[in-house]
Amino acid sequence: MSKEKVAVYISKELYERVKKFIETQGGFSTIEEFVEFVLNEVISEEPTSYTMSKEDEEKVKERLRALGYI
Amino acid sequence: MVSKPHGNKLINRVVVGRRRDHLLEEAKELPRIEISETLAADTINIAHGVYSPLEGFMTQEDYIHVLHDMRLSNDIPWTIPIILDVNPEDIVDIKEGDDITLTHNNKPIAIMKIEEIYGWDKNEYCKQVFKATDPTHPGVTKTMGRKELLIGGPIDLLNDIYEPFEKYRLWPIETRVLFEAKRWRTIAGFQTRNVPHLGHEYVQKAALTFVDGLFINPLVGWKKRGDFKDEVIARAYEVLIQHYFPKDSIVFSVLRMEMRYAGPREAVFHAIVRKNFGCTHFIVGRDHAGVGNFYKPYEAWEIFKEFPDLGITPLFIRESFYCKKCGGFVNEKICPHSDENRIRISGTKLRRFILRKEKPPEYMVRPEVFEVILSFDNPFIE
Numbered sequence: 059m060s061k062e063k064v065a066v067y068i069s070k071e072l073y074e075r076v077k078k079f080i081e082t083q084g085g086f087s088t089i090e091e092f093v094e095f096v097l098n099e100v101i102s103e104e105p106t107s108y109t110m111s112k113e114d115e116e117k118v119k120e121r122l123r124a125l126g127y128i
Numbered sequence: 129m130v131s132k133p134h135g136n137k138l139i140n141r142v143v144v145g146r147r148r149d150h151l152l153e154e155a156k157e158l159p160r161i162e163i164s165e166t167l168a169a170d171t172i173n174i175a176h177g178v179y180s181p182l183e184g185f186m187t188q189e190d191y192i193h194v195l196h197d198m199r200l201s202n203d204i205p206w207t208i209p210i211i212l213d214v215n216p217e218d219i220v221d222i223k224e225g226d227d228i229t230l231t232h233n234n235k236p237i238a239i240m241k242i243e244e245i246y247g248w249d250k251n252e253y254c255k256q257v258f259k260a261t262d263p264t265h266p267g268v269t270k271t272m273g274r275k276e277l278l279i280g281g282p283i284d285l286l287n288d289i290y291e292p293f294e295k296y297r298l299w300p301i302e303t304r305v306l307f308e309a310k311r312w313r314t315i316a317g318f319q320t321r322n323v324p325h326l327g328h329e330y331v332q333k334a335a336l337t338f339v340d341g342l343f344i345n346p347l348v349g350w351k352k353r354g355d356f357k358d359e360v361i362a363r364a365y366e367v368l369i370q371h372y373f374p375k376d377s378i379v380f381s382v383l384r385m386e387m388r389y390a391g392p393r394e395a396v397f398h399a400i401v402r403k404n405f406g407c408t409h410f411i412v413g414r415d416h417a418g419v420g421n422f423y424k425p426y427e428a429w430e431i432f433k434e435f436p437d438l439g440i441t442p443l444f445i446r447e448s449f450y451c452k453k454c455g456g457f458v459n460e461k462i463c464p465h466s467d468e469n470r471i472r473i474s475g476t477k478l479r480r481f482i483l484r485k486e487k488p489p490e491y492m493v494r495p496e497v498f499e500v501i502l503s504f505d506n507p508f509i510e
Contacts, residue, residue: 085436118305
């Protein structure tokens with residue numbers, strides 16, 4: 059991923075809330091790090107590499123039924 | 129919604145159909161390396177996505193990053209190296225870039241593409257992973273006895289190994305379908321290597337109060353001497369769930385994977401594995417994956433602060449005890465009474481009752497569970 063940065067504007071109020079959140083909760087050293095993490099989480103909702111057809115899913119369910127799980 | 133797989137990618141390296149037939153033929157011609165049951169289990173876990181996003185045994189870059197930074201080289205959290213050790217004499221005719229056949233009991237398990245052959249410092253491994261080099265630590269002893277070289281690269285699974293608990297073995301793709309079918313949105317994973325006493329049951333039920341479902345997932349496979357045998361654990365949970373849990377809220381399944389006794393690092397690893405099964409939460413109790421006094425009682429809680437991007441929420445549940453004045457199981461946060469009223473349930477205490485074949489108090493273990501334990505001549509690993 060490119061390391062080039064761009065400026066994004068958010069409200070002062072939200073900025074202050076995020077700052078307070080980081081100070082009390084920890085886990086992030088800067089607001090920028092927090093924002094990048096949250097945005098990455100939101101846009102990474104891509105499908106998994108485990109592709110499953112309806113037929114495959116039915117086979118899995120069949121095994122689960124046979125084992126008594128459903 | 130079930131949790132996203134770790135690294136957003138549920139790995140599937142299980143070869144099926146005509147490609148499997150072809151690779152099975154090819155495997156006959158390739159150099160072979162015989163691996164232990166533990167390594168065969170790791171191979172199978174990789175192939176079925178239990179260790180997603182890993183697609184094989186670690187190459188040196190990932191190994192070094194995991195050892196020192198507790199992250200893969202692409203910055204994804206990962207705390208325990210997944211490595212394949214070999215003797216130099218096993219690979220004299222093998223070089224980087226070659227394909228080899230991994231066998232267990234002389235049966236081909238997988239084809240591995242060797243990307244890298246490298247040395248490792250076992251002492252450094254122990255310092256980083258176990259925070260110990262003392263040979264009384266079972267993980268240290270086991271590591272120091274491992275072979276001198278590591279080989280890294282992706283695997284393709286051809287055959288499974290025999291699983292005596294087949295009816296209780298589910299893979300991540302199956303639990304994900306199951307959790308969806310049950311319409312669970314929040315699932316807490318529970319890791320164990322013990323038979324359940326009432327302290328465990330309290331922790332499980334405390335977690336279940338806040339989530340839709342509980343995934344009880346004991347480890348079977350290599351454990352230290354004196355731990356309970358796998359069959360005892362599985363049968364003890366069978367009766368506990370049958371008599372004391374609402375069936376719609378529980379999924380019980382075993383996972384063949386060795387215990388490392390690596391305390392905090394292993395707690396994070398256990399959470400990652402359960403995330404791959406679809407869990408949204410993971411229960412971390414007192415001295416998780418600890419052994420002896422090598423780790424502080426709540427050290428495993430602290431390490432989670434280093435992973436805000438783990439993608440599974442740890443549920444920190446305090447040690448529970450029976451309080452005579454409260455008249456039930458509580459923990460120090462909710463019980464105001466003094467220590468003389470508190471009876472702590474430990475595996476060691478339970479063990480004494482088992483060895484004497486003496487019925488323990490009802491606040492210690494369910495009678496049905498104890499009956500199962502006593503039905504074994506020796507319930508412990510020798």
